[in-house]
Amino acid sequence: MPNSTLKERHSTIDHNSLQNTHLREIIDSFAKLTKPKNIHICDGSQKEYNQLAQEMVASGTFRPVSDRPNSYYCQSDPSDVARAEDRTFICTTNQDDAGPTNNWADPNKMMAELKGKFDGCMTGRTLYIIPFSMGPVGSPLSEIGIQFSDSPYVVCSMKIMTRMGTDVLDVLGTSNNFVKCYHSVGAPLADGEKDVPWPCEPNVDNKYITHFPETNEIWSYGSGYGGNALLGKKCFALRIASAIAKRDGWLAEHMLILGITNPQGVKKYIAAAFPSACGKTNLAMLTPTIPGWKVETVGDDIAWMRFNDKGELRAINPEAGFFGVAPGTSYNSNPNAMNSIKENVIFTNVGYSDEGKIWWEGMGEEAPKNMIDWQNNTYDPNSGKVAAHANSRFATPASQCPSIDENWESPDGVHISAILFGGRRGDIVPLVHEALSWNHGVFMGSAVSSEKTAAALGKLGEVRRDPFAMLPFCGYNMGDYFKHWIELGKKHNTNLPKVFYVNWFRRDENGKFMWPGFGDNSRVLEWVFNRVDGSAKGEATPIGLVPPKGELNTAGLDISDEQMEKLLDVDKALWLQEADAIEEYYKQFGAHLPSELNQELQLLRDRLRK
Numbered sequence: 175m176p177n178s179t180l181k182e183r184h185s186t187i188d189h190n191s192l193q194n195t196h197l198r199e200i201i202d203s204f205a206k207l208t209k210p211k212n213i214h215i216c217d218g219s220q221k222e223y224n225q226l227a228q229e230m231v232a233s234g235t236f237r238p239v240s241d242r243p244n245s246y247y248c249q250s251d252p253s254d255v256a257r258a259e260d261r262t263f264i265c266t267t268n269q270d271d272a273g274p275t276n277n278w279a280d281p282n283k284m285m286a287e288l289k290g291k292f293d294g295c296m297t298g299r300t301l302y303i304i305p306f307s308m309g310p311v312g313s314p315l316s317e318i319g320i321q322f323s324d325s326p327y328v329v330c331s332m333k334i335m336t337r338m339g340t341d342v343l344d345v346l347g348t349s350n351n352f353v354k355c356y357h358s359v360g361a362p363l364a365d366g367e368k369d370v371p372w373p374c375e376p377n378v379d380n381k382y383i384t385h386f387p388e389t390n391e392i393w394s395y396g397s398g399y400g401g402n403a404l405l406g407k408k409c410f411a412l413r414i415a416s417a418i419a420k421r422d423g424w425l426a427e428h429m430l431i432l433g434i435t436n437p438q439g440v441k442k443y444i445a446a447a448f449p450s451a452c453g454k455t456n457l458a459m460l461t462p463t464i465p466g467w468k469v470e471t472v473g474d475d476i477a478w479m480r481f482n483d484k485g486e487l488r489a490i491n492p493e494a495g496f497f498g499v500a501p502g503t504s505y506n507s508n509p510n511a512m513n514s515i516k517e518n519v520i521f522t523n524v525g526y527s528d529e530g531k532i533w534w535e536g537m538g539e540e541a542p543k544n545m546i547d548w549q550n551n552t553y554d555p556n557s558g559k560v561a562a563h564a565n566s567r568f569a570t571p572a573s574q575c576p577s578i579d580e581n582w583e584s585p586d587g588v589h590i591s592a593i594l595f596g597g598r599r600g601d602i603v604p605l606v607h608e609a610l611s612w613n614h615g616v617f618m619g620s621a622v623s624s625e626k627t628a629a630a631l632g633k634l635g636e637v638r639r640d641p642f643a644m645l646p647f648c649g650y651n652m653g654d655y656f657k658h659w660i661e662l663g664k665k666h667n668t669n670l671p672k673v674f675y676v677n678w679f680r681r682d683e684n685g686k687f688m689w690p691g692f693g694d695n696s697r698v699l700e701w702v703f704n705r706v707d708g709s710a711k712g713e714a715t716p717i718g719l720v721p722p723k724g725e726l727n728t729a730g731l732d733i734s735d736e737q738m739e740k741l742l743d744v745d746k747a748l749w750l751q752e753a754d755a756i757e758e759y760y761k762q763f764g765a766h767l768p769s770e771l772n773q774e775l776q777l778l779r780d781r782l783r784k
């Protein structure tokens with residue numbers, strides 16, 4: 175193969191000198207297709223990051239944040255503020271392998287369509303090659319990806335969110351075992367054309383977030399935002415990894431991981447799956463309000479888990495940073511997050527003052543006098559318009575989090591003793607209940623329901639099923655995914671974690687949240703902890719165990735017994751309706767639905783009718 179004549183752009187690595195011939199070949203063919211002006215192999219150094227950041231300051235994409243060293247402010251195009259679920263595809267030979275909850279596309283047809291889109295799409299831009307590792311570099315549990323992108327914002331974000339750079343290429347060696355992540359913002363630049371601060375394809379229907387689990391490829395076109403563009407995150411670590419995990423007997427999950435230590439110094443680890451913008455980051459970094467307890471953070475969004483030879487479920491956080499929801503984050507609600515974002519942060523779509531400071535709703539500080547909102551308009555506090563988009567985010571290195579767990583990069587992962595499911599439900603779902611068995615836990619996970627949030631484009635507030643908080647992230651047939659969970663429970667039935675369902679979002683008759691949430695969620699974690707070690711007994715209800723009166727620690731909380739009863743109430747009539755709704759929802763899975771889940775549904779109904 176002839177060496178590519180593309181010009182390196184101040185990168186320390188010459189792409190023609192790469193020892194990995196597979197990589198060299200795909201660089202050549204991808205560059206031929208996309209026709210970039212330059213090429214840049216990312217070495218992952220701070221120097222490289224600083225240089226790109228400075229260039230983005232010069233071009234108007236970034237603005238420096240004055241009171242946080244090495245931090246930048248950025249506004250996306252108004253069309254490009256969240257994940258585009260309607261434009262997210264799983265491309266498998268058989269439609270059945272993608273299942274009823276995914277958008278399916280024929281791999282050949284989709285590839286042809288994508289080739290059309292990518293043809294010349296990097297004209298006038300630099301093609302960045304981003305080698306990255308999900309999980310610690312070189313760990314046996316880690317996986318390597320190479321992202322191709324024409325967005326320096328993506329490069330800088332990937333440096334924060336993943337382990338990125340030369341050492342990944344060293345570990346990869348000559349292997350072809352890496353996930354190919356092709357990304358373009360879809361905005362070619364004609365000769366002499368001036369660039370915009372946030373290039374993208376503004377028409378949502380022309381965006382593509384496509385996955386090819388049969389060949390471990392991701393092709394993403396038209397968006398520069400979050401889960402659409404930082405391909406290590408949702409595309410790789412969840413959609414592609416879940417398909418790999420199914421084949422290889424492990425789990426790739428949309429879960430936070432935390433360590434919790436009781437006043438006696440006993441520590442346990444808990445994983446929790448909540449849908450997007452439903453409280454994972456906040457729970458992962460929680461500051462307990464109950465004396466003597468400590469919570470430490472392993473991860474805030476994604477968990478890769480496998481059973482070891484002792485039958486313990488071990489989890490790693492494959493990410494290296496937090497891409498957290500900004501609004502509502504304050505020293506009051508989440509001090510650990512606030513203390514994680516003092517330096518080296520990229521803020522996207524929040525407010526920005528004339529003094530160069532960032533601001534958002536619910537930050538717990540008065541809005542600066544002169545500020546622009548996320549759409550670059552002068553912020554007017556009386557306009558009713560927010561300064562920060564509801565899905566505005568900070569990207570910050572996990573290592574900066576004061577509550578980061580000492581084992582967060584442990585190659586063996588941490589031992590998970592409990593799994594929580596949860597969502598936003600204003601009604602019927604109690605503050606906490608515990609599954610009666612593993613299969614009952616899988617049933618609970620399969621039926622997670624939640625009000626839609628701003629993390630995805632589309633209508634807000636609508637209650638939808640979001641099984642295991644994986645509805646937008648499962649790379650294969652959801653019915654088979656349920657089966658995978660059931661099978662793992664059968665195979666490793668000696669030391670299984672206990673499973674719980676929590677709901678911080680139950681509302682009273684005036685629409686007010688009944689539970690204070692945030693740091694006070696430690697009270698629920700305490701009960702979970704005590705159930706795992708056997709010191710709490712729980713009380714049977716038809717849907718599972720709840721804390722009996724007195725078992726949930728409310729000391730120091732301004733909450734009446736009556737309110738607690740309401741928070742934990744199980745309304746049988748409403749739950750019978752819920753059972754009907756679950757039956758209806760299960761129909762779409764047809765023969766892929768494991769019979770165990772129908773049995774659990776039947777058992778639930780039997781208990782409700784007793």
Ligand code: GTP
Pocket residue numbers: 448449450451452453454455456457474475497498499501502503507629678679687690691692695
């Ligand atoms: P993704 O990053 O999208 O996956 O979101 P996440 O699950 O990490 O959610 P996050 O912790 O960022 O919280 C999202 C929103 O929920 C924020 O606006 C929080 O203020 C709010 N929130 C989090 N925990 C609680 C809670 O315990 N009670 C209430 N009422 N709101 C909460």
Ligand code: SPV
Pocket residue numbers: 256257399400401402407408449450451475497629630
């Ligand atoms: C989510 O939507 O669940 C996120 C943000 O964590 S994004 O990276 O955009 O997917």
Ligand code: MN
Pocket residue numbers: 428449450451475
């Ligand atoms: Mn998430």
